Amino acid sequence: MLAAALGAAGKTRRTVLDIGCGDGTAAATAAPLLPGHRIVGVDWSQDALKRARTRLPYAVRGELSGPGLPFATASVDAVLFSEVVEHLVDPDAALDEIRRILRPGGHLMLSTPNLAAWYNRGLLLAGVQPVFSEVSLRAIHGRPGREVVGHLRLYTARALREFVAAAGFEVVRLEGAPFHGVPRPLRPLDRLACARPSLASILLLHARKT
Secondary structure (H helix, E strand, O other): OHHHHHOOOOOOOOEEEEEOOOOOHHHHHHHHHOOOOEEEEEEOOHHHHHHHOOOOOEEEEOOOOOOOOOOOOOOEEEEEEEOOHHHOOOHHHHHHHHHHHEEEEEEEEEEEEEOOOHHHHHHHHOOOOOOOOOOOOOOOOOOOOOOOOOOOOOEOHHHHHHHHHHOOEEEEEEEEEOOOOOOHHHHHHHHHHOOOHHHOOEEEEEEEEO
16 A cells, blocks of 8 residues: 555655654555655664564664654654554554654555444443453453453544544555465455455554545
């Protein structure tokens, strides 16, 4: 989606931030699709940045809260914001900061788990806590899975669209993606659900700064 939005670098080299880059895997995967553009990993964790620098030419420390990101206003062409927003205490402030650093017309590529994924609808009908949601940061209670991942916010497709639009972005496109944690026998059904983003496991949203 990002490669299609930016196009070939040509004479204009775009700056793309991967905010919450972790070990840099996502940005490194995107890099071959974005030849000629500058990709910068951003994370608050020094340990993550140390690992990211083995994969990326640029990786800097930055936070979405407090003093904000170390980038000038309207200085960035695109932001990758993959599997981050669901972990934030203040997602509104995060989008405000992303909007600040983006140039007019700049691109936001956001992905997050879908609260209304097809299997979560069935789990709720059965009285089971939905996948991706957590009631404790110490242990799993009442839902499938074994790993606590620290999700604080969850969105449906409609809620994500409205949230991003309210932050001053124009939603260009919303797609669905599969989830690697779905049991193998159910993966064909999970891929099929991607045709309807409102039912998909993961929401992929492309928006532009208005």
